Structure formats: C-alpha cells, structure tokens
Amino acid sequence: MIQVLEGRRVGLGVSGGIAAYKALDLCSRLRQMGAEVQVVMTENATRLIAPLAFQTLSGNPVIHAMFDEPARWNVEHIAFAQWVEVMVVAPATANVIGKVAAGIADDFLTTSIMATRAKVLFAPAMNSAMYENPIVQSNIERLRSLGYEFIEPESGWLACGESGKGRLAPVEDIVDRIVRVLGAGAAAGGDAVAGGTKGATAPAGTVATGVPVVAADLRGKTVMVTAGPTREYFDPVRYISNPSSGKMGFEIAREARDRGARVILVSGPVSLEPPAGVEYIPVVTTAEMRDAVISRLESCDALIKSAAVCDYRPAVIHDKKIKKDGRGLDIHFEPNPDILFEAGQRKGRTILVGFAAETDNLVPNAVAKIRKKNLDLIVVNDVTQQGAGFGTDTNAAKIIDPEGNVHEVSLTSKREMARIIVDRVAGLLKTCGE
Numbered sequence: 001m002i003q004v005l006e007g008r009r010v011g012l013g014v015s016g017g018i019a020a021y022k023a024l025d026l027c028s029r030l031r032q033m034g035a036e037v038q039v040v041m042t043e044n045a046t047r048l049i050a051p052l053a054f055q056t057l058s059g060n061p062v063i064h065a066m067f068d069e070p071a072r073w074n075v076e077h078i079a080f081a082q083w084v085e086v087m088v089v090a091p092a093t094a095n096v097i098g099k100v101a102a103g104i105a106d107d108f109l110t111t112s113i114m115a116t117r118a119k120v121l122f123a124p125a126m127n128s129a130m131y132e133n134p135i136v137q138s139n140i141e142r143l144r145s146l147g148y149e150f151i152e153p154e155s156g157w158l159a160c161g162e163s164g165k166g167r168l169a170p171v172e173d174i175v176d177r178i179v180r181v182l183g184a185g186a187a188a189g190g191d192a193v194a195g196g197t198k199g200a201t202a203p204a205g206t207v208a209t210g211v212p213v214v215a216a217d218l219r220g221k222t223v224m225v226t227a228g229p230t231r232e233y234f235d236p237v238r239y240i241s242n243p244s245s246g247k248m249g250f251e252i253a254r255e256a257r258d259r260g261a262r263v264i265l266v267s268g269p270v271s272l273e274p275p276a277g278v279e280y281i282p283v284v285t286t287a288e289m290r291d292a293v294i295s296r297l298e299s300c301d302a303l304i305k306s307a308a309v310c311d312y313r314p315a316v317i318h319d320k321k322i323k324k325d326g327r328g329l330d331i332h333f334e335p336n337p338d339i340l341f342e343a344g345q346r347k348g349r350t351i352l353v354g355f356a357a358e359t360d361n362l363v364p365n366a367v368a369k370i371r372k373k374n375l376d377l378i379v380v381n382d383v384t385q386q387g388a389g390f391g392t393d394t395n396a397a398k399i400i401d402p403e404g405n406v407h408e409v410s411l412t413s414k415r416e417m418a419r420i421i422v423d424r425v426a427g428l429l430k431t432c433g434e
C-alpha cells in the first residue's frame with residue numbers, strides 16, 4: 001500500500017512571520033504522508049526558526065541563501081523550480097506576496113517561484129490591518145488573476161495582540177489543498193492503493209520547538225470511518241433523520257489519513273467537504289451504509305463507526321408526495337439492520353470502534369453495547385452536555401474498553417478528540433500486530 005503523497009515533491013517556502021512555527025507541523029505532516037519535502041526559508045524566517053528544525057523534519061538540507069554552495073541542487077533555483085510538483089508558501093508574508101506580485105526575485109524563494117511552472121499556493125499570515133491593506137489585497141488579486149492560489153487566513157487571536165483576520169489557515173486545510181492540487185489519493189482521482197509498504201515508520205515525538213510531530217503509525221493500514229446521519233424517506237420529499245453534521249467522523253478520517261492510513265470514509269448526507277485523499281463513499285439510507293461498510297470490511301484493519309444511524313425506516317415508501325388532508329399521519333416503522341452488530345459478527349482481526357450517543361446511564365449502557373456488538377472500544381457522548389455531541393465543533397466523551405476501563409476526555413475540539421481516538425486505535429493495531 002502506498003500513502004496519499006508517496007513520492008510527491010513538495011517545495012515548502014517559509015517566509016518571516018511568527019506563524020513560521022506552524023510550518024514545522026505542516027512539514028512533518030507532509031513527510032508522514034509520504035511526500036518528499038524541500039524547505040526554502042527567507043533570511044527573515046531563519047531568525048524566527050532555526051533551519052535545523054526544518055532539516056530534521058524534512059530530512060533534507062534547508063535552502064535559505066541564494067549563493068550557498070549547492071547542497072543538493074545542481075543549478076540551484078532552476079533545478080529546484082523544475083523538481084517541485086507543487087510549491088506552498090506558508091506563512092506568506094505581505095512582503096513575499098508583494099515581491100512576487102511586482103516581479104521581484106531577489107532571494108531563493110522568490111526566484112524559485114518565478115522560475116517554476118508548478119502550481120504555487122500562498123497561505124498568508126500577518127496582522128489584520130496589513131492583510132486588509134488595499135496594497136496587499138490588490139497584490140493578492142493580481143496573483144490570483146495570474147493563476148496563483150491562496151489559502152485564506154482565519155480570523156482569531158493574532159500574535160500582535162489583536163483579534164482579526166490574518167491567522168495562518170489550519171495546517172490540515174493547507175494539507176488538504178496540497179493533496180487536491182496534486183490530484184493525489186483516491187478522492188482526488190489518484191490511486192492510493194497498491195502493493196508493498198514503503199519506507200520506515202517515523203516515531204512520534206517533538207522537535208526542539210515543542211511542536212508535535214505527527215506519527216505515521218497507521219502507515220500500511222486501511223481504516224474505514226463512518227460519519228454523518230442516515231436518512232429514511234417515506235415519500236419523495238420527507239424523511240426522518242438526526243442532527244449529525246459529520247464533523248466528528250470527518251476529523252477522524254483526516255487524522256487517520258495524516259497518520260499514513262488509507263482511509264475509506266462512508267458518510268450520510270452532510271454539508272462538509274471530504275478531506276482530500278480519502279476514498280469517499282456518500283450514502284443516504286442505513287441499508288446503503290450497511291452495504292458500503294460490510295462489503296469493504298474484510299479489507300480494513302479498523303472500522304470506526306461514528307455515524308448516527310437511523311435505527312428504523314418507514315415500512316412503506318410512497319412514490320408520490322403524501323397529500324395533506326387535515327388529518328394526522330400514521331407511519332409504521334420497521335427496524336433497520338444494525339451495521340455495527342453485523343460487523344462485530346464478521347470482524348475477524350479488524351478493530352471495531354463504536355460510538356454511542358447517550359442521555360443517561362452512560363457507562364452501563366456503553367458496556368452493554370461493547371459486549372452485544374463485539375467491539376474493541378466504544379466512545380460515549382453525553383449528548384445532553386453543552387458543547388458535546390451533534391453539530392458542535394467540540395465534544396466530550398468516555399472511551400471505554402471491553403474490560404470496562406474508562407478514559408474520560410473532557411470538552412475539547414473534535415479535532416483533538418479524533419487524535420485521542422486514533423491514538424487508541426493505533427495502539428490496538430500495534431498490539432494485534434505483535
């Protein structure tokens with residue numbers, strides 16, 4: 001099995017903004033996804049972050065001076081510009097954007113941008129007044145009109161002590177764009193599945209700056225994730241469903257992808273963009289989700305079932321819209337298949353993680369579900385707790401194993417919750433493989 005970015009050549013330009021420290025995380029993720037990363041820093045960036053940190057994470061000497069002895073590139077910037085398949089500048093300062101817009105090429109980074117035919121992505125990060133400055137905005141417009149792409153900064157707390165738009169886009173979003181531009185992975189039309197695992201697994205840890213290094217502990221593994229609600233129609237325009245947004249499952253899929261897994265994401269109807277590089281299988285009903293999951297189960301090392309599945313479906317589906325006649329409407333429901341139960345019967349060596357949305361008696365209900373459905377873990381949300389469960393960006397949960405051990409995770413982002421769950425899955429897969 002190869003990874004989503006296996007062997008893809010990414011140039012990472014780092015210019016002199018405080019968000020440069022986040023580029024360490026970006027560099028690490030790209031490497032863990034199989035990319036070859038060559039970092040180019042501006043001189044100002046080297047004052048904020050030591051090139052050695054990027055060298056350690058990328059596994060390549062960092063280029064930062066125009067006239068250094070060529071460490072790797074024969075004709076330096078030209079060879080580099082031809083080598084990259086995509087160049088991403090993160091963070092991109094107002095200065096670097098302005099220079100490129102004006103055709104100035106006075107250092108290695110700007111010269112390479114000028115010399116490359118590859119797609120160039122800018123991820124701006126700067127003070128909000130600078131970002132809103134009409135000069136910066138017109139430079140961005142000009143570059144956009146010339147085919148350069150921008151990954152919009154976020155609004156929020158800025159290093160200068162103000163709040164506003166100018167914070168570097170989340171690293172996960174930058175990774176998504178790179179994967180999309182490269183057309184890598186199943187979702188983007190590439191082929192993420194082939195023979196033989198390549199390369200060594202890098203250990204998890206931190207670099208000197210304290211920035212976490214993403215582990216590639218799922219390399220060679222296939223993880224299926226279900227997300228979102230299912231819908232059961234009883235006429236062409238009406239259905240029953242639930243408020244699942246898919247956020248929890250999509251974050252799990254993204255996290256598993258970033259840690260090197262081939263990811264299959266089976267989702268009910270949601271309004272989220274699937275993470276690039278995952279194999280995306282949209283479904284509507286519980287029966288469709290069942291078929292999608294069960295037919296692929298055997299090829300998976302783990303199934304994480306965060307979808308909120310309709311337990312019932314209308315016994316009759318009317319083919320025409322039911323007319324309103326002033327009286328009540330009786331709909332008879334029949335049970336849907338329990339996908340997780342069926343998966344538990346057939347799981348073999350596949351690790352099964354269930355979710356449970358509960359309102360009371362959390363632990364006893366969850367332990368009963370683990371046993372009934374033959375699970376390796378269950379993640380229980382108290383959906384009555386503020387900020388947890390359906391639709392929110394945050395979640396709180398108890399993660400319970402078959403022995404009844406409870407790991408309490410207090411309110412945190414769904415992104416962080418996904419990391420904790422995927423950590424547990426990676427641990428179980430490691431134990432299985434030993």
Ligand code: PMT
Nearest residue numbers: 244245246247248308309338339340355356357389390391
């Ligand atoms: O999508 P978000 O807005 O981010 O919200 C996240 C969430 C609240 C939906 C998620 O965290 C969650 O709790 N998902 C499971 C909800 C649920 O359906 O729980 P349950 O107790 O009804 O089901 C238990 C498990 O069996 C679940 O893993 C479910 O996917 C599975 N199941 C249930 C019924 C069925 N017919 N087939 C199943 O496979």
